[in-house]
Amino acid sequence: xxxxxxxxxxxxxxxxxxxxxxxxxxxxxxxxxxxxxxxxxxxxxxxxxxxxxxxxxxxxxxxxxxxxxxxxxxxxxxxxxxxxxxxxxxxxxxxxxxxxxxxxxxxxxxxxx
Amino acid sequence: xxxxxxxxxxxxxxxxxxxxxxxxxxxxxxxxxxxxxxxxxxxxxxxxxxxxxxxxxxxxxxxxxxxxxxxxxxxxxxxxxxxxxxxxxxxxxxxxxxxxxxxxxxxxxxxxxxx
Numbered sequence: 001x002x003x004x005x006x007x008x009x010x011x012x013x014x015x016x017x018x019x020x021x022x023x024x025x026x027x028x029x030x031x032x033x034x035x036x037x038x039x040x041x042x043x044x045x046x047x048x049x050x051x052x053x054x055x056x057x058x059x060x061x062x063x064x065x066x067x068x069x070x071x072x073x074x075x076x077x078x079x080x081x082x083x084x085x086x087x088x089x090x091x092x093x094x095x096x097x098x099x100x101x102x103x104x105x106x107x108x109x110x111x112x113x
Numbered sequence: 114x115x116x117x118x119x120x121x122x123x124x125x126x127x128x129x130x131x132x133x134x135x136x137x138x139x140x141x142x143x144x145x146x147x148x149x150x151x152x153x154x155x156x157x158x159x160x161x162x163x164x165x166x167x168x169x170x171x172x173x174x175x176x177x178x179x180x181x182x183x184x185x186x187x188x189x190x191x192x193x194x195x196x197x198x199x200x201x202x203x204x205x206x207x208x209x210x211x212x213x214x215x216x217x218x219x220x221x222x223x224x225x226x227x228x
Binding site for chain 2: 096102
């Protein structure tokens with residue numbers, strides 16, 4: 001059972017544009033929702049995370065929007081740059097992030113110059 | 114601050130052979146995780162340790178996989194015997210509680226190819 005569904009599988013955005021990746025979850029016990037960025041040959045690195053008591057969190061060019069009633073959350077990358085080209089994973093956890101993460105299948109993002 | 118260290122970075126083995134991976138978490142991190150990342154998929158949790166005790170091993174195929182964390186620091190993950198479907202990147206992560214909650218830091222992973 002896939003508990004976190006991520007879309008799209010791949011995404012091409014022009015430099016300077018907005019990249020949007022969406023995730024939906026099923027388990028209402030999840031209380032921590034991070035986004036990870038992974039480059040080839042590297043481990044995932046935390047980008048930004050949100051808890052369900054807020055609807056939006058912004059850090060630099062990265063914003064998470066969270067809709068608790070719809071059980072959905074999304075990552076917005078503003079002013080996308082070629083260096084943002086990577087695979088992005090949404091994830092969810094119980095226990096405020098202390099428990100193991102359940103990951104989506106990932107989105108391969110390409111930013112065209 | 115040094116990151117999570119893993120070794121080896123790559124292993125190629127024949128099916129039915131055994132293999133072991135090693136992880137050294139960030140100093141002071143009490144919680145350690147092993148994830149399996151199959152090509153084209155997100156990481157899947159295999160086992161979680163709190164200090165040297167197992168918190169969650171519900172997704173660990175215990176007939177062939179084993180893991181230990183002696184003295185609550187380094188950890189090893191073993192596969193015996195390996196199957197073709199075990200080909201994946203094995204990621205180790207560690208976490209520490211801070212004012213904003215928990216953050217998991219991942220190592221570079223060990224890429225296993227089973228022939």
